[in-house]
Amino acid sequence: MTASALLIAGSIVALTVIASLWYAARHRSAAGLNLDEWAVGGRRFGTWIFWFVNAGEIYTTFALLGITGYAWAFGAPAYIAFTSVSLACTLGYWLMPRIWHAGRSGGLLTQADYFVQRYQARWLGAVVGIAGIIALIMYVQIQLTALSLVFRLTLGSALPAAWASSLAALLMLLFVYLAGLRSAAFAAGIKDVLMLVLVVILGGTVAAKVGADSMLDVFQRVQQLHPNIGHFPGLDAAAGLDTTWFVTAALNVALGTWIFPHMFQLCFAARDADTIRRNAIWQPLYSLSYFFIILLGFAALLAGTQPEGGNLNAVLLQFVADRYSPWLVGLLAGTVCLLALVPGSLLLLTAGSIFTRNVVAPLREVGERQAVWIARTAMIVFAACAVLLTLTSNESLVAVGLAAYGAIGMLAPGVFFGFLWPRTSALAIAAGMAAGYTALWWAPARQLLSTALPGWDSGLAAMLVNALVVAVITLAAPRRPAS
């Protein structure tokens, strides 16, 4: 990697960070930075800023590096990118205004707050908080993996993986300490524009780079070369990525999207319910850009791109480094940094605030200054956990992402039943979670479940177990007197 690429990537990241901090400082209320402003943007986000921060959370490195890698390695299974936002928004149109309303009327800051209020149980808030933090750490892992890939690309692969992901975590923590939700929203806007520009430039020029006549010709050629690439199960039939997998995994992602604590919390930041609904109309269209992302994955396949160690997360970076001029490599590296840094820092921020508010505060008195100290220390620990996960895992970003959705899906019954079924109790929800996590993470149970529901996404199967347990316990419990 040349010095000019490094310079471009570095300037993109530095300028964005500085500009977003300046933006947040300008909008800070006269009263100074309080928790409401830091965590939920003062509950004043209008349509545009809400759109950007929402898109910022949905379109992360999972989208850019993960989906190109998936298209390159498997083909059709990458179409899951087209369905996830569409279905999440359809569900969100119904669900998000309800979350917003609960947040507004109860003065809630975190997702665990919702469980405390709805089920009248602080202990459930703590349990849900810890479960949410675990899923968030898995999601941070995705961003750290991407950041360290970029570091190794720009600074040379002599940089050990452990150093690269520690450096990535450090950068992320630095951004969290300096920024709040409002700076993150601004940085998310910049990174979204950069990503669109990058995707259009790469998509527009990629045909010539791989000897095809046009974008469509790339698809034709790759289908001639690999007749099975365009439909399920795709290139690798043994991977089990057939239509059953596709339907169940896509459904699980849609059900889990708003259950992620940071997405749930984001609903609180909207100015009104109408902002949220309008966002749900337009947000799906943005995901049409995955056409270009899949195109890039297919082009890399035509070009015979071979990432180091066959790592499919590195396909796009390797392809661009092989075939494009240094300034574009720099633009890509800088954009990927932001794509990882901005959502990653918000994930840590959310995890820190949940830990302070819902796990520590119920146990002992926590003062204002102490709360900040606890949150920041906790974030370091969570970032360290994510670094460890990064080092021990070699999986595709999409696989890690789906595993994170599986984990967070265990909170979904508590949210959906919470709004739909007044009779559900804290005990039923907790029992459902216990059953769900057992089905998800205890190998024998997981095996049993996969024989019962062959080909299913393990997250959706476990969510079904979870929901059934909640339903049975709720029906069996004596009816409480109407309050």
Place this chain on the structure above:
Amino acid sequence: MSETSQDTRTLRAHHALMLLPFIWHLALAPMINDVRWQPWGLPFAMVWQMAGILVTSLIIGTVYRLDREPRPDRQPPNDPQP
């Protein structure tokens, strides 16, 4: 929860439209997967999912419009609970 009378909380007939994206993207996916037609040289399964995005936006937009139409039996939104 007692504050359930807000306008966001009632399901109306046109909300059934919101099932369509799930049918398009998911329920029909296995059938679509067997179609070998390639419009513009693109895999049909992919074109189908992309079209689903347009359909979804259209449907959510339609539901939003219908939601805003005044209903005779409804109180003005955000009216405090008596």
